[in-house]
Structure formats: C-alpha cells, structure tokens
Amino acid sequence: MTKEKLYKGLADAVVDMDESTVARLSEEAVCNRFDAYETIDMGLAKGMERAGQLFEDEEYFVPELLMCSEALTVGVDILKPHIRRSEREDKHKIVIGVIRGDTHDIGKNLVKLMLSSAGFEVVDLGRDVPTNTFVDRAVEESARIIMISSLMTTTMEGMKEVVSILQERGIRSRFKVVIGGGPVSQGFADKIGADAYSPNANHAVRLANELVREDAREPK
Amino acid sequence: MNSISPRERLLRSLGGKTVDRPPVICPGGMMNAAVVDVMTSGIYKLPEAHHDPDLMSGLAGNVQRETGFENFGIPFCMTVEAESLGSEVDYGSLECEPKIGREPFPSVKEVEFRPRGVIGRTARAEAVIEAITSLSREYEDIPAIGSVTGPLSTAASIVDPMPFLKDLRREKDAAHRVLDYVCGELEDYARLMVEGGASVISIADPTATGEILGPKIFREFALPYLNRLADAVHAAGVPVIIHICGNVRSIKSELALLRGDALSVDAMVNLKALKGETPGITTMGNLSTYLLEFGNEGSVGKSVRALMNQDIDIMAPACGLSTSTPIENIRAFTSAVRETG
Ligand code: B12
Numbered sequence: 363m364t365k366e367k368l369y370k371g372l373a374d375a376v377v378d379m380d381e382s383t384v385a386r387l388s389e390e391a392v393c394n395r396f397d398a399y400e401t402i403d404m405g406l407a408k409g410m411e412r413a414g415q416l417f418e419d420e421e422y423f424v425p426e427l428l429m430c431s432e433a434l435t436v437g438v439d440i441l442k443p444h445i446r447r448s449e450r451e452d453k454h455k456i457v458i459g460v461i462r463g464d465t466h467d468i469g470k471n472l473v474k475l476m477l478s479s480a481g482f483e484v485v486d487l488g489r490d491v492p493t494n495t496f497v498d499r500a501v502e503e504s505a506r507i508i509m510i511s512s513l514m515t516t517t518m519e520g521m522k523e524v525v526s527i528l529q530e531r532g533i534r535s536r537f538k539v540v541i542g543g544g545p546v547s548q549g550f551a552d553k554i555g556a557d558a559y560s561p562n563a564n565h566a567v568r569l570a571n572e573l574v575r576e577d578a579r580e581p582k
Numbered sequence: 583m584n585s586i587s588p589r590e591r592l593l594r595s596l597g598g599k600t601v602d603r604p605p606v607i608c609p610g611g612m613m614n615a616a617v618v619d620v621m622t623s624g625i626y627k628l629p630e631a632h633h634d635p636d637l638m639s640g641l642a643g644n645v646q647r648e649t650g651f652e653n654f655g656i657p658f659c660m661t662v663e664a665e666s667l668g669s670e671v672d673y674g675s676l677e678c679e680p681k682i683g684r685e686p687f688p689s690v691k692e693v694e695f696r697p698r699g700v701i702g703r704t705a706r707a708e709a710v711i712e713a714i715t716s717l718s719r720e721y722e723d724i725p726a727i728g729s730v731t732g733p734l735s736t737a738a739s740i741v742d743p744m745p746f747l748k749d750l751r752r753e754k755d756a757a758h759r760v761l762d763y764v765c766g767e768l769e770d771y772a773r774l775m776v777e778g779g780a781s782v783i784s785i786a787d788p789t790a791t792g793e794i795l796g797p798k799i800f801r802e803f804a805l806p807y808l809n810r811l812a813d814a815v816h817a818a819g820v821p822v823i824i825h826i827c828g829n830v831r832s833i834k835s836e837l838a839l840l841r842g843d844a845l846s847v848d849a850m851v852n853l854k855a856l857k858g859e860t861p862g863i864t865t866m867g868n869l870s871t872y873l874l875e876f877g878n879e880g881s882v883g884k885s886v887r888a889l890m891n892q893d894i895d896i897m898a899p900a901c902g903l904s905t906s907t908p909i910e911n912i913r914a915f916t917s918a919v920r921e922t923g
Contacts, residue, residue: 420793420796422796423795425748425750425795428747428751429748432748464681467743468743471743490672514904515904515906516677517678
C-alpha cells in the first residue's frame, strides 16, 4: 500500500469509528517503516479533524465524536513508540479546566480531545476548578496556554479572576488565556482581558495553532 | 372563569382544556426559582433548605409569593436522585447550585445496583416528599410541582459522563440495564411525590438533548425511558411536564412521540412553529433566561407580550434560571402574563 493510500485509510477508519482497521493500518505503517509522526499527523489526526467537522455540521453528535477519538487513540498507542525523538515537534502545553462552581464538563472534554488529537499536550484540571489552581498548575506545568470553560453566567466571572491573578503575580504575558462555553463571547473575552475566545472544539484547535505561531514570532 | 384557581388553571391547561389565560409557572429542580434575591429578603436559605422539610417548604412558599409564579417548585436542584444512587454531592452555597462532586462509576458495566426503592428512602428525598405534602395540604389552590431529574441525566450523573456517552454506542445492553434501573427508581420516587400530594410532575433531562445525543441515540436511549416514567406518573394519577434543553432541530420527529402532557423547551425554539408541526401538542416556555438575568422590567414585559402572541399554553422560563436573576425581572414576567392574559 502506498503511503498516501494508507494515510487516507487511517483517516477514514477514524471517521468510521473502526478501531480494528485503525489498528491494522497502524501496524502496517510500522512494518513498512513509514514515519510514525507523519502517519499520526497525516492519517489519524486528519480523520479526527474530519470528525470534528461532522460534529460542527451536526451529522455527528457527542457519542460519535468520542468513539472517533477512541479509534484514534488505538492508532496513536501503536505508533507513538516509533516516533523519533528529534521529530517531536514542540507544541505548546495547554492546561484546561471548567471554572469553579460549574460542573458542566462535556464541552471542555471535547475541546481537550480535539486538542490532544491535533498533537497538543493537554493537562486536564477537571471541573469546578478554583481560580488559583489554573494559575498554579499552568506555572508548574510550564504551559503556554490556559483554557477555561464556563457554561453558567453565574460562574463566568471566575474567568476574570484568573486573568487578574496572572496580572497580580506579574506573569500575565507568559500565558495566552483562551475562554469558551455557552454564555461566553468575544465581547466578554475582550472585557476581561482574555487573549481569545472560541465558539467550539474544532475552532479551538485552529486557534491554538495560531497562538503557537504568533508566539514563535514574538520575542520573549 | 374569573374565580379559577392557579391549580385548576394549570391542570386545565395540561389537560388541553380552555382557560382564561395561560398559567405562569417555574417547576423547580433544574428550573429552580430560589434566586439570591428571594433568599436575602427572607429567612429561608440555601444550602440549608436542601435538607430540611420545613426550610424547604418555607423557601418554596417564599419563592412563590415573591416571584408571582403560580406554583410551588420542589426541590431546588437536580442532585437528590444521583446522590441516592451513590454520587458524591457538593451542596453549593446561596449563590451556587448543588453539583455532583464525583460520579462513582467509571462505566455502565461497573454500576452497582442498589435495592429497589432506594431513592425514596434517603433523608433528602424524604425531606422533598414531606415538603410537598405539607405545602399541598396547606394550600389547596396552588399546585405543588414535584421535579424529577430525567433518566439519562441521572444515569450520566452516577456514571462518568464521557464513558457513559461512549457506552451508548459500544455497551448498549449494559447501558440499557443501567437506564432501566435508574428509570425504575425515578418511577418510585415520582409516585411518592404524587402520594404526598404533588399536582404535577415535571421531568427535566438536560443531558438528553438533541445537540448532545443526536436523533438516533435520543430515540434509543432517551425517548423510551422518558415515556416509561411519564406513563408511571400518569398511572399514579397526575399529569407530566417534560423539559428538553437546547436546540431541538435534530429531534423534531422524536418529540412528537413523547407522552408528556406538556413539552417545555429552550428559548431558541419557536413554539408557534413547533405547534404547527406537532398538532395537539401542549407547549410550555420559553422566556429567555438570559433576558431574565440581564434585561430590565421593560424589555422583559415586551418579550412576554410577544411570546403570548405565539399561543403558548403555559408560560415559564425557557430553562434553568441563573441564581443572580433580579427579582424585579421575574415579577415583571409573571405580572405581564397576568395583565396580558
Ligand atoms: C447537559 C447539561 C447539564 C448536565 C451536565 C453534565 C456534564 N457533566 O457536563 C447536568 C444535568 C449535570 C446539568 C446540571 C445543571 N445545569 Co445544566 N445544562 C446542560 C446543557 C443542556 C447542555 C450543556 C452541554 O453539555 N452541551 C454540549 C457541549 C458539547 O456543548 P458546550 O458545553 O457548549 O461546549 C462546546 C462549546 O461551548 C465550546 N467550549 C466549551 N467550553 C470551552 C472552553 C474553551 C476554552 C473553548 C475554547 C471552547 C469551549 O466547545 C464545545 C464543543 O464544541 C446546558 C444548556 C446548553 N444548551 O448549553 C445546560 C445549562 C448550562 N445548565 C444550566 C443549569 C442552570 C444547570 C444547573 C444549575 C441546574 C440546577 N438548577 O441544579 C445544574 C448545574 C450545577 C452546577 N453547579 O454545576 C443552565 C445555566 C444557566 C446559567 N446560570 O447561566 C444552562 C445554560 C441551561 C439553562 N438555561 O438552564 N446541566
């Protein structure tokens, strides 16, 4: 099988939630000594991107998207040990969580899953997360992006507090703060001094990629 | 028909009979109207009132009087059911609703089934039933609505929601077994509410939305259990309201199969259009909760009058109220319904 054909087969299998085909093709990529990093990037991740699009178009719903991600994980587990160190592109680490008081975490979990399948290293702080914890953990993990989710108007004020804490500690410029969730908007992001807002999981990946690129250009 | 009581008006509306004007209600549970303003001006407060029957009925009474909603809505959260089935609950504060701290079961296959009737035997459920009993004895004219969390939302509050949603595709049989168990418990709990004197049962199932599940899974895992619960309540002798959150675009044909007496939906749904598409349906809703929180008395009144032109049978908030909703806006809502009707 040619590389291109195998990549396409992998992407299709992810979209079809077909774990056994993903496993078979991933093994085949390893046997053929195809580049593991490229196989993930051009095959599995492409499939997940398409699944995300189907979700945005309301052809797939949450259970389908989760099953696609499950299929992707099967492939990643097979391919990952074969990635050569030098090739591990340094994508930024992201901490993500749902703000304190709020336990709505389905949306946050989808964002996390799309980010990880796009190659980001995501540290999940869970839900009902105290504002200080976002900052403490972002520092500990040397993350570059802090993502905060809130589904309730009563809890979204906590997002502002995270930004304030960063300012008070004099480390605001070390992090990009990205917010999302039902009641949140670009206007709210501007108001509280967050760096960006994203309306859905797919868009959050594009946004994270942009932030990484911007960051690479900015002198530190 | 001027002398019609709020209870009779609501029951007539749910029965599809003529009324002088639509009732205006807020059923409790997910759609809880115990906002901060009501509590700071009265003696009954959360989180204490989540546990004690006297505080609970006292608070429900204050809510009814202060807001002008034409019902008592009990309880004030959606955690009673899941807690009884094993979940850890954090009761929140005056401003913040109770929430599930942790779902005990990592997947549908690992759920421990408790002996039948467990929800009704817990202290919190007993407080709920007692509060309903005393309110319905004391006020015959005002309907006490018992709020029950829907089967799928309850199941996804005892099983970690992410594996749970996956299990709806990969562990269908085990998922059905869990829903069957949960639904049986909810039926018993609702029956106890009815025996206590609840005039109406309201079921809200936020995790069972078209947006999250899509039409196929809604049809297989949400619809049959909602209907089973509704049938059990009917058999106990009272009508049922079913609330479906979010945009219902993808599940229109499934909604027509629901056996509730009224369908309550979120603000983005046009109830006039829905009525056109689903003849015979009794509609409930759907004043935007964002408007209620951030609007003013003028904009609320205007919106209520516009909604009343949509021929809505029962006026209510579109979904769960924010606890910081100003009491003036809620009053503007309920009085506009009374004046316009
Ligand atoms: C499902 C649901 C629940 C489930 C949650 C299960 C779970 N573990 O998550 C349960 C039943 C537990 C629940 C409980 C409650 N709920 Co609820 N719930 C919902 C509902 C219907 C859907 C949310 C959802 O999961 N959507 C599907 C996901 C995929 O979409 P999403 O979350 O929007 O995420 C997408 C985007 O927003 C974005 N995104 C999300 N986060 C982030 C973060 C970042 C960084 C980025 C970039 C993007 C991003 O990407 C996601 C994927 O594309 C919403 C209404 C709605 N339509 O939103 C109400 C809603 C959020 N709930 C509401 C309420 C009131 C409650 C309760 C307080 C009810 C009560 N009285 O007890 C409790 C909450 C208790 C608490 N303190 O937390 C209100 C909030 C009102 C307010 N104050 O603003 C809402 C808005 C409905 C309403 N109007 O009543 N609920």
